[in-house]
Amino acid sequence: MASQVRLRLLPSARCLFDEPIQVKVAGLRSRQVVSLRASSTDDKGTVFSSAATYRADGNGEIDMKRDPSLSGSYVGVEPMGLLWSMTPNSLHKRLQKINALNPYMVKFSVHEEAGEGRILAEVTNERILMGDGVIRVPVKEGNIRGVLFTPPGRGPFPAVLDLYTFGGGLSEKRASLLASRGFLVLTVALYGHDDLPKNVKEIHLDYLEEAVEFLQKQTKGSSKKVGVISLSKSGDLALSVASYLADVEATVWINGCSANVALPLYYKKRRIHSALMFDLKKVIPSESGAFNTKYALNNPLAEENKGSLIPIERAKGHFLFVASEDDLNWDSKAYVDEMVERLKRHGMEKFESVLYPGAGHYLEPPYGPYCPSSFHGVLGKPVLWGGEPKSHAAAEVHMWKKIQDFLRNHLSSDAAQTRAKL
Amino acid sequence: MAQSQIHLKILPSVRSFFDKMVRVKVEGLTPHKPVELRSKLVDDKGVIFKASALYKADESGQVDVFRTPSLGGSYTGVEPMGLFWALAPDAPHTKLMKKDVLSPTRVTLEALNGETGKVLASESNERGYMIEGMKRIPLQEGRIRGVLFIPPGNGPFPGIIDMYTFGGGLTEPRASLLASKGFVVLALAYLRYQDLPKNPKNLDLEYFEEAVTYLRKRPEVKGPGIGVISISHSGALALSMSSFLSGISATVCINTCNANTVLPLHYKDIVFPPLPPVMENVKFTDSGLVDIRDALPDPTKGKNRASLIPIERATCHFLFAASEDDHNWNSMFFASQAAEILKKHGKKSYEVVTYPKAGHFLDVPYMPYCSSGFHPAVGHVVVFGGEPKAHSEAQLDLWERVQEFFKTHLGNKST
Numbered sequence: 001m002a003s004q005v006r007l008r009l010l011p012s013a014r015c016l017f018d019e020p021i022q023v024k025v026a027g028l029r030s031r032q033v034v035s036l037r038a039s040s041t042d043d044k045g046t047v048f049s050s051a052a053t054y055r056a057d058g059n060g061e062i063d064m065k066r067d068p069s070l071s072g073s074y075v076g077v078e079p080m081g082l083l084w085s086m087t088p089n090s091l092h093k094r095l096q097k098i099n100a101l102n103p104y105m106v107k108f109s110v111h112e113e114a115g116e117g118r119i120l121a122e123v124t125n126e127r128i129l130m131g132d133g134v135i136r137v138p139v140k141e142g143n144i145r146g147v148l149f150t151p152p153g154r155g156p157f158p159a160v161l162d163l164y165t166f167g168g169g170l171s172e173k174r175a176s177l178l179a180s181r182g183f184l185v186l187t188v189a190l191y192g193h194d195d196l197p198k199n200v201k202e203i204h205l206d207y208l209e210e211a212v213e214f215l216q217k218q219t220k221g222s223s224k225k226v227g228v229i230s231l232s233k234s235g236d237l238a239l240s241v242a243s244y245l246a247d248v249e250a251t252v253w254i255n256g257c258s259a260n261v262a263l264p265l266y267y268k269k270r271r272i273h274s275a276l277m278f279d280l281k282k283v284i285p286s287e288s289g290a291f292n293t294k295y296a297l298n299n300p301l302a303e304e305n306k307g308s309l310i311p312i313e314r315a316k317g318h319f320l321f322v323a324s325e326d327d328l329n330w331d332s333k334a335y336v337d338e339m340v341e342r343l344k345r346h347g348m349e350k351f352e353s354v355l356y357p358g359a360g361h362y363l364e365p366p367y368g369p370y371c372p373s374s375f376h377g378v379l380g381k382p383v384l385w386g387g388e389p390k391s392h393a394a395a396e397v398h399m400w401k402k403i404q405d406f407l408r409n410h411l412s413s414d415a416a417q418t419r420a421k422l
Numbered sequence: 423m424a425q426s427q428i429h430l431k432i433l434p435s436v437r438s439f440f441d442k443m444v445r446v447k448v449e450g451l452t453p454h455k456p457v458e459l460r461s462k463l464v465d466d467k468g469v470i471f472k473a474s475a476l477y478k479a480d481e482s483g484q485v486d487v488f489r490t491p492s493l494g495g496s497y498t499g500v501e502p503m504g505l506f507w508a509l510a511p512d513a514p515h516t517k518l519m520k521k522d523v524l525s526p527t528r529v530t531l532e533a534l535n536g537e538t539g540k541v542l543a544s545e546s547n548e549r550g551y552m553i554e555g556m557k558r559i560p561l562q563e564g565r566i567r568g569v570l571f572i573p574p575g576n577g578p579f580p581g582i583i584d585m586y587t588f589g590g591g592l593t594e595p596r597a598s599l600l601a602s603k604g605f606v607v608l609a610l611a612y613l614r615y616q617d618l619p620k621n622p623k624n625l626d627l628e629y630f631e632e633a634v635t636y637l638r639k640r641p642e643v644k645g646p647g648i649g650v651i652s653i654s655h656s657g658a659l660a661l662s663m664s665s666f667l668s669g670i671s672a673t674v675c676i677n678t679c680n681a682n683t684v685l686p687l688h689y690k691d692i693v694f695p696p697l698p699p700v701m702e703n704v705k706f707t708d709s710g711l712v713d714i715r716d717a718l719p720d721p722t723k724g725k726n727r728a729s730l731i732p733i734e735r736a737t738c739h740f741l742f743a744a745s746e747d748d749h750n751w752n753s754m755f756f757a758s759q760a761a762e763i764l765k766k767h768g769k770k771s772y773e774v775v776t777y778p779k780a781g782h783f784l785d786v787p788y789m790p791y792c793s794s795g796f797h798p799a800v801g802h803v804v805v806f807g808g809e810p811k812a813h814s815e816a817q818l819d820l821w822e823r824v825q826e827f828f829k830t831h832l833g834n835k836s837t
Contacts, residue, residue, distance in 0.1 A: 337467065354513035356513070
């Protein structure tokens, strides 16, 4: 009987990381109850897995796009549930996908529900980070340490600088996926990568200016406009890039702060922003051993912290503020309110915000495992990120499309501008 | 093409009130050619709301939303205010946020060439909330937190307390627009506003009593009684005020429950526990959102009676408005039950109006329809029911009824 069970991934078992797939099972008994599972091992060796119980229809078939999970890592009709509901085999681990060359391999399997859960069928989903034809080139020019991703085709391509979170090192996943969607992307590391220092005590905006200029050189003069995308700590860096540097036409700020956090910011050897710090006394422990830091960051609007607030009214380009309403790292939603009010007070209109209820701090390209907690670079301990899996996963799907629309809208050269979709 | 002669006009004026119609006309177009009209606004959170519709210019090169039908887009057919009520947010599960009424809501309108997408003309409609000469006074009197709106003129005027939903904060638009019709309106906050508690363990009717006393004592307010308007969670507070406090002559309850919900309500030595939700009745929609429509049980059954507000004690006039497709809770059921209870006690001073296909947030005219959002009492995104066009028509009808109701029962017919 077992050899008749077929597990298929449609349209193909090989797809981009951010692409949805349809999981179908055939050859079961009529109304047979089975367990569908997914598992993956990340670059650090952590195993992520999920399981959900389904009942086959009268023909012995299951279609995850149509049928509900009856119990397990999620319930209800969730076509991509097995992916975003995966949890790590040890606490406080986030999926580590270090470089873009190796795909993210996820094993899907069907098991009998009863007994030892004998495996009935399995298939491997190869979720690639670099679309066909995307070129990956490590960059080591001047002070820049990063990777440039170029889409296939003739261009011109909208150019984007991708800044990641506080942890140091280099992150390629989001940059390579954006490139797979037609953007020219430079992702840079600030420290802890290649010959960069392991740790830094300050950040120099000149470094990011160098990165912007490098990116502009790659567009071969078709346009000087660049975009910036960020997440968490790099959110405030993106704000500074937009406020102080030229040609920054579109800035995506995701769950960042409205003020310069943790590391003082220098430009042309002068300190332009002090660092807003965490008050460790305001960190709240939780049962899992992870901490809630939502109220631990000092108030950017307090008089003594004014030196850290970034004057975004100086920016000439457009902002997209993305905030999770349940962010427990810090109060992202409140920072959006501050920034919106600040821009309005200065008569600026070039911004829009998108807020996601039920989503947590790490808003990433969609279909990665939802991460409830993991090690925090500043605190040195595991921290709760907030949100709940289903809402967070839905937010990532919406956000990913929104970001691409926003960047394309503001970065495409006039000749290539297409009508914006409704 | 004579493009420089294409005009987008907003009539009678680019400046209007939020609850008033405007007529959008585009002139100077090429006859019979397709034209796309787009509207956009940015709310106080920075969320963009958009709508658009495709039209065809008539033989004189004109599009007049009062006469020309939309051939597709956010709405179809002849919809004079479609570009406004069909505005939908870019971010999912979002309700339009307007923090205070000191500034108007600006809606930008554009006419685009239907074939090439080129922008031909644009204009902005400033939709304001305050009438010339109106006073807006932020209040911090005793425990009361809110904003008082006083119309221009000599007065005195009938007074109304305006309360909003469980989300907290203060919502001013309805209060301000109501005040511009000749009422002194106190937009009263009771949760999560300024120094009011963020997460109180209970509410106390004494706070609302203080607000009633304060409003009645204002020199600009004429008696004998004041009005109360409520929606959703604040409904039980309005009903409690009418049942226990004196000086209330007319109470409007929009999509409310006739029992206390979410937070216990105290008054002197009485406690109204919240109606306990039945978790098994919580459903999930196909798109995975939560549907809590049937989560609250019948307040007249068994132990639930402790939450029922004894409205038979009230002497005021009631107007219950209920959306038949409300998914926040079964508004129809609670409104008809309230009417039944009043009838059983020989009361005649109540009206019930229901709106098929309207959803939970029945707001002022042209407030964009909100289909789903994060529900603070539930901790999840829930669906609110309704569909945009019917909901918007319900808002228009209800607004007229509310004004008429207060004018009749608060004695302002002379204005």
